[in-house]
Amino acid sequence: MDVASSSSAKKTDTKRPHTTATGLFSPISDDLLHNVLSRLPALTFASAACVSKSWNQICSRILNRPKLASALSLHPSPKVAVNEVIEKVLAEPIRPHFVVANIGSGFRLYDISKLISKKLGSSVPFIISTSSGIVGRDALTHEIKEVKWGEVCGDGSDEDCSIPAKDVNCGILLTVGFVPGLKVDVIPLLRTTKEPREVLLDKFITDIMDYTASVSDCTSPVGIMMFGDGLLDMKPIVDALDYTMPAETVIVGDERGRFLYRSENESRNVCGSAKYFTDAVALIFAKDKGKPHGIGDIQFQIALSNGVSTVGPRHKAVSVKVNECERSTWLTARREGHPEILDGQQILDDINDELGNHADSSDLYIGVTKRRKISIGSEKPRWITSLEYHGVVGGDDQYLYVSGVGIKTGDYFNFYRSDPQTALASCSNISASLKNLKLEENPKHRRHMSEVFGGFMFACCGRGEPFFGRTNVDGSPFVENFPRVPLAGIFCGGEIARGSSRLTGEAQKDNDARCTLHVYSTIYLVLSYTPAPAPAPLEH
Structure with missing residues (x-):
């Protein structure tokens, strides 16, 4: 090598980017190390x-x-299935802020919790629930799969985690979330073990508000994801949250299932306690008051695919009897504008006429408009109006029989039936709304626009392939618009949804009948992120 070449080489060396890395990799530039x-x-x-x-x-x-990583496995071995989904969700950089696992009833909750804790550590808050089915990408094939099992029975215990001897509903959907700018933890709804067994609703709401206040600048979380155990009526619980939380707080979840959980606060981990049962758990997402500089904002948005349509005229309950043992209600009613009091058989005959003698009580409901007083703690009670669905059990020459309690004389109700055509049209509308949201993600201005980074789906266990006649209908609005964005979906025993939908332009007025527990619906929770604005350039 001549002198000129040597000199040239030295000059080239001096122009190499300096790296802050040390040791063996000190010659590597920061850009290459980043890559x-x-x-x-x-x-x-x-x-x-x-x-x-x-x-x-x-x-x-x-x-x-922020980042959401999700995968499912249908391997019949719990150990293999957990290994498959964990290997997939941890295939790329992520720092777990929360974990949600949804499993078939053929897997034991306790076994899955031990396997996940072993792989992800013992400090990450998690909820593991048994669901009626799962929707997500297969860990091995990367294909979207819709897996439909049966409705989860509510007689299982999160303490004994028992399962039927020959349950073949095996599978797991694992979701890991990294949400900088938010704080996440699990808070249980407790019930005392001593008689009379008291549901500690006020404590539950206070715990949520206290936790939010401790990590945020307010007492209201951004979002709440709930899982109930099926033995408790979740309607008063969600109504109380609806009453307490501002409209901006989104609430979604599964009304009936079985679950295990772990909170960062050890005092809340009371599974197996002699003092408390756990009737429900809530994953709380609160703004982080210590959010680092340069971190943007995460938005929670919901949309609802309605799967029921009204049948016949409105009715008014005349006489109401409650069967507490069976948690059912017996009633007679008048059609609006008519003086005649109708028994159960007369009411069902009218509905049969409306449906052309195709009525089936298994997919027939009454939606009751209820105006009730509600209060939390020592607050003055306030009137709220809500819509609550009750499944029609049957009718005779005395009464109409419906599931659930809480109906009073004078309450108005309409009949509803499950309707695939209504659901398909609703899914199409949501797909169009998500398409508009996708178009707003302008690549040239992405630093200033929101972008979707994940989604959750809560679908009624009555939907799926038997309802529509084909698979993957419920997940299609999200998957078609965001094919590379993780979607974690489950089939529920009851869909919890509360919040105005900015996606579909649906806004609920204070005087509207608010519905928090739905039937034959699919709830979409869309997670989007708006980057922090770039700092203004310095003026010279």
Whole structure:
């Protein structure tokens, strides 16, 4: 090599980008190191972040946006199934802020919780629930799958985690979330074990507000994801949350199932306690008052696909009897504008005429408009108007029999039936709304626009392939518009949804009948992120 070449080489060396990394990899530029670290699986990435301060800073820049990772496995072995989904969700860099696992009744909750804790650590808050089916991407094939099982029975206990001897409903959907700018934890709804067994509703709401206040600048969380155990009527619980929380707080979930959970606050982990049963759990998402500079905002938006249509005229309850043992109601009624009091058989005959003698009580409901007083703690009671669905059990020459209690003389109600055509039209409308949301993600101005990074879906266990005649209908509005964005969906024993939908332009007025527990619906929770605005350039 001549002198000129040598001199040229020296000058080239001096122009190499300096790196803050040290040791063996000191010649690597920050850009190249960023590229390498961003391709690591999550566990290796976590180890790399501990190498040095400079590596940690690069890792923090890589994970500066929220992320949802989700996968399902139908392997009959719990150990293999958990390994498959964990390997998939941890294939890329992510720092778990929360974990949600939904399993078939053929897996034991306790076994799954041990396997997940072993892989993800014992400090991440999680909820593991038994569901009626799962929707998501297969961990091995990456294909969207809709898996429909049966309705989850509510007689299982989260303490004994027992399952039928020959249950073949095996599978797991695992979702891990990284949500910078939010704080996440699990809060249980407790019931005392001593008679009379008291549901500690006021404590539940106070715990939610106190936790939110401790990590945020307010007492109202951004979102609440709930799972009930099926033995408790969730209507008063969700109504109380609806009453307490501002309209901006989104509430979604599954009314009936079985679950295990872990909170970051050890005092809340009371599964197996001699003092308390756990009737429900809530995953709380609250704004982080210590949010680092440069982190944007996460938005929770919901949309609802309605799957029922009204049948016949409105009725008014005349005489009402309650069967507490069976948790059912017997009633007679008048059609609006008519003086005649109708028994159960007369009412059902009218509905049969409306439906052309195709009525089936298994998919028939009454939607009762209820005006009731509600209060939390020592607050003055306030009137709220709500719509509550009760399944029609049957009727005779005395009464119409419906499931559930809480109906009073003078309450008005309409009949509803499950309707695939209504559901399809509703799914189409939601798909169009999500398409508009997708079009707003302008790549040229993405730094200032929201972008969808994940979604959850809660569908009625009565929907799915038997309802529509084909698979993957419920997930299609999200998957078709955001094919590369993770979707975690379950089939529920009762869909919880509360909140105005900015996606579909649906806004609920204070004087409207608010519905928080739905039937034959699918709830979509869309998670989007708006980056923080870039700092203004300095003026010279």
